[in-house]
């Protein structure tokens with residue numbers, strides 16, 4: 008059995024130390040094996056220019072990464088957290104995966120949303136699955152808008168994910184229709200950690216951009232049903248116990264197997 012924790016909170020724009028402190032204080036006393044934080048949880052979401060993203064970017068040896076590595080060690084947990092990653096001259100909307108043994112990996116968002124296209128490079132990590140070093144559990148990672156591309160979740164299921172962790176900064180509610188389908192059609196748990204709050208930024212032309220994030224972080228069962236869901240505004244950690252091995256038999260009738268019955272020769276790429 009595995010405990011998984013979804014940490015919903017309101018990151019403050021451009022306040023990395025304050026945001027890390029909020030995360031630490033929300034997690035106090037939690038016993039868990041997997042921690043899923045929102046997209047861009049160290050900085051806030053609303054980058055307006057590439058220059059801002061460059062200024063906020065960290066490489067894998069910087070402050071937030073050290074914080075998440077320490078968190079993984081302290082909780083003996085896999086930590087998945089959205090941050091701005093710098094690698095050579097590229098800047099990514101990324102999710103750090105920090106393991107209790109000190110290892111780190113980075114998933115770089117494949118499908119950029121809205122103004123992210125002006126601030127970040129398109130992700131080039133591809134989809135991958137990480138085995139929990141202390142538990143029998145394989146976690147696949149995608150970020151927010153990746154949910155609109157069923158190929159993302161399907162790739163993770165084909166790679167053997169039991170759980171898909173989806174750090175998010177969702178600003179609509181349509182995902183509440185789409186994401187449970189990703190769980191059902193792949194027979195995987197899906198952990199969507201969204202943020203809450205509103206960010207107002209001034210654009211270069213003098214107008215303002217207001218984004219309100221829709222909270223409602225939720226763990227979907229492999230049936231597509233929500234196991235537990237936060238409300239739209241609360242700062243809260245949801246911790247639930249799951250059995251990841253229940254996702255591995257993909258039969259849904261004695262004749263049908265979700266993945267083996269696929270007919271890729273008829274699908275377009």
Ligand code: ACM
Nearest residue numbers: 120151152176177
């Ligand atoms: C999103 O990808 N942040 C909607």
